[in-house]
Amino acid sequence: MFNIFKRKSKEVQSDLAKPQENEPLVEEKKSLFSRFKEGLSKTKEKLAQTLTEVFEVDRLITQADLDELEERLILSDLGVETTFALLEPIKRDLSLGKNITSKELKNRLREGLLNLLVDPTRPFPPQGNPATLFFVGVNGVGKTTTIAKLAKNFKDGGYKVLMVAGDTFRAGAIEQLQRWGERVGVPVYAQKEGADPASVIYQGVDKAIKEGFELVLIDTAGRLHTKYNLMEELKKMARVIEKFIPQEGYENILVLDANTGQNAISQAESFFKAIPIHSVILTKMDGTAKGGVAFAISHKFKLPIRFIGLGEKPEDLLPFDKESFVKAILPE
Ligand SMILES: Nc1nc2c(ncn2[C@@H]2O[C@H](COP(=O)(O)OP(=O)(O)OP(=O)(O)O)[C@@H](O)[C@H]2O)c(=O)[nH]1
Ligand SMILES: [Mg+2]
Secondary structure, eight states: OOGGGSOOOHHHHHHTTSGGGGSOOHHHHHHHHHHHHHHTHHHHHHHHHHHHHHHSSOOBOOHHHHHHHHHHHIIIIIHHHHHHHHHHHHHHHHHTTOOOBHHHHHHHHHHHHHHHSOOOSSOSSOSOTTEEEEEEOSTTSSHHHHHHHHHHHHHHTTOOEEEEEEOOSSTTHHHHHHHHHHHHTOOEEOOOTTSOHHHHHHHHHHHHHHTTOSEEEEEEOOOOTTOHHHHHHHHHHHHHHHHHSOGGGEEEEEEEEGGGTTHHHHHHHHHHHHSOOOEEEEEOOTTOSOTTHHHHHHHHHTOOEEEEEOSSSGGGEEEOOHHHHHHHHSOO
């Protein structure tokens, strides 16, 4: 089990104000790297196609190489803005007449890619009683599955966990969460379909406080980020949490499906406008070649990526580790 899921004693918890405490251990990094490598093979293939031509033999690179690389990185879901940010210093050096070999370019790209990924500034889970995680995102991105996976892992790590069925909109959503609850052995607070989600959250968090739950995971209905009313509803739900839990105690997590590539950017933009977003979970990284979107999201919105989903089972949710991630998707 990963360190991040293990319950810390109260003394350690208060010592744990530093986010570095969440850093994976050395042996965890090794295991993350091999899981990432396996799960991210499609993204790697796509990037490899982009990069091998430049890296195949060690030689001096030219302006034309960089132009070609730029075009390909943009297409590999890094997007325009992020690609420019990545290549700008390299282009500048080349235009100043510096010699850059393809080996050096590879090292600089690795460094540059690492720098695009923003480090968390807050510990995880957040320092709340209960620590409260609020999951938002468009339809079908994997919110409910991700909550269940986290519930299982944190429960196994010794936390007292409650899931709250804040999706009262989609038919079958409450039952879906309840089924997961039974499967992973974590209780679910739910009301009836059609109930006001803000009131479900109110009651759910209230129950968690009264009954000493340490971690609350709140599910919400998938919503099209372009629908005004749905985003207003989300604001109301977020305000309920703000009332109960101090700022350092909750985290609003945007769940994004990596398959959506650059569309994930416009989703993030809309959710960001509605409520504060503290971090991102990228799901379905297993089936896609678009994993490069991780760089675009993290860089553009200055958001840390907390976990990535590499499959449908609870053990397929992995803590994000940027060194392992970059190493796994770059050609050797
Ligand atoms: N391959 C793969 N499938 C995933 C992953 N995460 C979720 N899924 C699948 O994606 C589908 C949708 O997942 P849900 O958790 O229901 O998504 P949701 O965001 O809650 O959907 P709505 O509540 O309808 O908005 C399910 O079939 C999940 O099994 C992942 O990391 N990899
Ligand atoms: Mg759902």
